[in-house]
Amino acid sequence: HVQLVESGGATVQAGGPLRLSCTASGDSYEHYCMGWFRQAPGKELEGVASIDSDGETTYADSVKGRFTISRNNAKNTLYLQLNALKTEDTAMYYCAGGSLTDFPYWGQGTQVTVS
Numbered sequence: 584h585v586q587l588v589e590s591g592g593a594t595v596q597a598g599g600p601l602r603l604s605c606t607a608s609g610d611s612y613e614h615y616c617m618g619w620f621r622q623a624p625g626k627e628l629e630g631v632a633s634i635d636s637d638g639e640t641t642y643a644d645s646v647k648g649r650f651t652i653s654r655n656n657a658k659n660t661l662y663l664q665l666n667a668l669k670t671e672d673t674a675m676y677y678c679a680g681g682s683l684t685d686f687p688y689w690g691q692g693t694q695v696t697v698s
Contacts, residue, residue: 585609585688587678592693599668599697605661605678605690613656616682619663621674621695631676632663635683646672668697 591603603619618633632642632652640652651664661678673696679686 585612585615585680587680587688587690589676589678589690589693592676592695594696594698595668597668597670597697601665601668601695603663603665603676603678603693603695605663607659607661607680612659612680615680615688616686617652617654617661618679618686619652619661620677620679620686621672622677623671623674626674629674633683634661665695668695670697673697 586608587605589603589605593601595601614636616633616635619631620628621631622628630643631646632640632650634640634652634654642650649667653662675692676695677692678690680688
């Protein structure tokens, strides 16, 4: 079991950078696949990026080349670096943990608004 808390959401200008963090507590965090998801009003939940226990990453086509997912296992922290932000990136961003096919653990979300 792991508990997740996101932080770093803000209102930022289009084109600018933002860094989101997700701090985990509980055992065996380093063994989980971790992911970032987002949901804009009126839209379905979208997978943004994932990183497995070996550091292999995947990205949605909509963010590839602009966003970077990383993890610092010594700090029990997951990050998402968002660059070249667009207004369509506006959403509630969630971190989640589990496996490539199942993410049972979720944070509360952090709002990103691009103006």
